[in-house]
Amino acid sequence: MFILGISCFYHDSAACLIQDGHIVAAVQEERFSRKKHDPGFPKNAIQFCLAEAGIGVEAPNYVVFYDKPFLTFERLLMSYLTVAPKGLRSWLEAMPIWLGRKLHVHKVLQQETGYEGDVLFTEHHEAHAASAFYPSPFSEAAILTIDGVGEWATASYGFGRGNDIALLKELHFPDSLGLLYSAFTYFTGFRVNSGEYKLMGLAPYGMPRYKELILSELVDIKEDGSIRLNLSYFDFLGGLRMTNRRFARLFSGAPRKPETPISQREMDIAASIQAVTEDVVLRMVRHLHKETGLKNLCLAGGVALNCVANGRILREGPFEDLWIQPAAGDAGGALGAALSVWHRYLQQERRDPAGRDGQRGSYLGPSYSNDAIVAFLENNGYPYRKLTREERARTIAEAIAGGKIVGYFSGCMEFGPRALGARSILGDARRSDTQTVMNLKIKFRESFRPFAPSVLESKASEYFELDRPSPYMLLVANVREERRLAQPSEDGRPMLERLKTRRSDIPAVTHLDYSARIQTVNPDHKPDYHAVLTEFEKLTGCAVIVNTSFNVRGEPIVCRPKDAYRCFMRTEMDALVLEDCILFKEEQPPWKERADWRNDLELD
Numbered sequence: 001m002f003i004l005g006i007s008c009f010y011h012d013s014a015a016c017l018i019q020d021g022h023i024v025a026a027v028q029e030e031r032f033s034r035k036k037h038d039p040g041f042p043k044n045a046i047q048f049c050l051a052e053a054g055i056g057v058e059a060p061n062y063v064v065f066y067d068k069p070f071l072t073f074e075r076l077l078m079s080y081l082t083v084a085p086k087g088l089r090s091w092l093e094a095m096p097i098w099l100g101r102k103l104h105v106h107k108v109l110q111q112e113t114g115y116e117g118d119v120l121f122t123e124h125h126e127a128h129a130a131s132a133f134y135p136s137p138f139s140e141a142a143i144l145t146i147d148g149v150g151e152w153a154t155a156s157y158g159f160g161r162g163n164d165i166a167l168l169k170e171l172h173f174p175d176s177l178g179l180l181y182s183a184f185t186y187f188t189g190f191r192v193n194s195g196e197y198k199l200m201g202l203a204p205y206g207m208p209r210y211k212e213l214i215l216s217e218l219v220d221i222k223e224d225g226s227i228r229l230n231l232s233y234f235d236f237l238g239g240l241r242m243t244n245r246r247f248a249r250l251f252s253g254a255p256r257k258p259e260t261p262i263s264q265r266e267m268d269i270a271a272s273i274q275a276v277t278e279d280v281v282l283r284m285v286r287h288l289h290k291e292t293g294l295k296n297l298c299l300a301g302g303v304a305l306n307c308v309a310n311g312r313i314l315r316e317g318p319f320e321d322l323w324i325q326p327a328a329g330d331a332g333g334a335l336g337a338a339l340s341v342w343h344r345y346l347q348q349e350r351r352d353p354a355g356r357d358g359q360r361g362s363y364l365g366p367s368y369s370n371d372a373i374v375a376f377l378e379n380n381g382y383p384y385r386k387l388t389r390e391e392r393a394r395t396i397a398e399a400i401a402g403g404k405i406v407g408y409f410s411g412c413m414e415f416g417p418r419a420l421g422a423r424s425i426l427g428d429a430r431r432s433d434t435q436t437v438m439n440l441k442i443k444f445r446e447s448f449r450p451f452a453p454s455v456l457e458s459k460a461s462e463y464f465e466l467d468r469p470s471p472y473m474l475l476v477a478n479v480r481e482e483r484r485l486a487q488p489s490e491d492g493r494p495m496l497e498r499l500k501t502r503r504s505d506i507p508a509v510t511h512l513d514y515s516a517r518i519q520t521v522n523p524d525h526k527p528d529y530h531a532v533l534t535e536f537e538k539l540t541g542c543a544v545i546v547n548t549s550f551n552v553r554g555e556p557i558v559c560r561p562k563d564a565y566r567c568f569m570r571t572e573m574d575a576l577v578l579e580d581c582i583l584f585k586e587e588q589p590p591w592k593e594r595a596d597w598r599n600d601l602e603l604d
């Protein structure tokens with residue numbers, strides 16, 4: 001039995017196909033459309049999923065949408081009526097697309113794909129909860145979902161047992177931790193629904209000087225972790241912006257304009273809202289533990305991508321173990337909705353044995369055979385060398401150890417926002433200059449942004465204060481004390497100066513506060529990547545490399561060989577691995593393209 005899950009129309013549209021409860025494929029539409037966070041109908045993603053199973057659009061027994069559009073519409077209408085006539089402009093802007101497409105998923109699906117059958121709908125947080133629990137390795141677990149908003153809910157909690165999920169309580173719009181974080185994302189000059197990650201990365205540069213102010217003026221945190229926002233500071237009910245003038249006065253000045261220099265104020269604001277967020281999440285988690293008495297916790301919703309908060313849940317929270325859906329944002333709703341139909345609606349038992357997760361490393365997207373890669377390279381006349389199985393890992397490890405930055409394209413693409421060694425750019429974690437080179441010459445992105453390590457799972461605890469696997473790069477932990485280097489006093493030193501200081505023996509992946517966002521790599525999920533790390537360790541004695549997503553700023557992660565080649569040639573990447581083929585930059589023909597190609601990418 002096939003079930004197709006779809007999420008779309010807000011951000012990060014995606015499709016997922018399951019067969020008898022087993023995930024066949026899952027992918028975000030942005031990877032095909034090349035439009036970052038593409039909210040459009042996921043036509044390409046659906047086609048890919050069906051093709052993976054070798055079936056036509058008439059074949060799925062059920063198609064399910066991850067959200068109930070009429071409930072969301074009701075919320076928008078009520079919000080508008082609360083603030084009317086203010087907000088008329090945004091209301092008028094939103095209406096045509098609602099009346100034309102968003103309310104009529106069934107019709108759109110029929111028009112775009114020819115699917116004639118029925119469409120089921122799950123609630124938004126039900127889809128998040130299902131995406132967190134069903135693929136997890138736990139037979140029973142508490143579940144917490146936190147995001148901006150879905151229909152009315154902004155957070156929910158409950159528990160999963162066997163094939164059933166019970167959601168016990170919800171927090172409702174406009175009281176939303178996700179929206180609060182997004183408001184600060186906007187105010188500090190980053191893009192809402194995409195720059196939240198940057199705000200989190202900026203936090204260690206600042207002091208939480210505004211934390212008390214936020215708690216006294218903006219948000220009231222209850223004992224159970226539920227929150228009340230003081231709406232007199234926010235504009236998201238009716239406006240086109242997140243925060244208002246009163247908010248700006250509170251933080252002594254206007255919002256930072258995007259792409260202007262980041263000042264100490266923004267760094268301190270980032271540290272403050274991050275601290276508040278962690279407090280709220282920890283309270284929610286403690287309350288949930290008290291309510292359920294369970295040992296394990298599953299997380300999803302956009303806020304679950306806050307891996308700094310996740311690290312604290314693990315270290316300071318009451319749960320013994322934690323599993324986070326790698327596609328925690330709305331893309332994962334497609335997966336959750338499909339699994340929800342299988343397990344809740346059709347009452348089917350979970351088939352993955354306890355103790356092993358069903359996400360398969362999240363390598364659920366498109367892959368390309370060596371034959372397809374060779375044909376692509378030959379057709380275009382791009383010089384390459386085919387590596388034998390024996391020399392492959394060694395050659396790649398040698399390139400990285402020699403200071404080369406390597407594009408690594410191998411196997412099925414990752415589902416979710418993180419690159420996990422299928423569409424990654426790799427570099428040497430031991431070199432102090434890797435971070436700057438990668439930020440400025442490869443990714444063309446802000447120099448303050450940290451990079452994440454991939455580490456052999458068996459060696460992770462030798463490098464980091466982490467006692468368990470983190471295969472999905474969703475946990476932050478500190479570099480071990482004995483690897484750290486003493487630091488000069490930070491106060492007053494400009495950001496770029498502070499960046500240059502070597503902080504440990506793996507400086508390229510050690511953030512300002514010695515933290516690292518860790519991906520542990522095991523041979524079961526990703527043997528090819530594990531082999532590269534193993535060879536790198538043999539060569540250098542170091543089991544850690546830098547892993548960043550294979551894209552430039554504003555671009556979705558590369559999906560096809562031609563996306564990878566273009567990204568390779570546009571940047572100062574030194575080598576490109578496409579499955580078993582390796583390409584070196586100096587051997588490639590000159591890349592001809594308009595000099596202003598970056599203008600085509602909307603900066604995120």
Ligand SMILES: [Fe+2]
Binds near residue numbers: 124
């Ligand atoms: Fe969501």
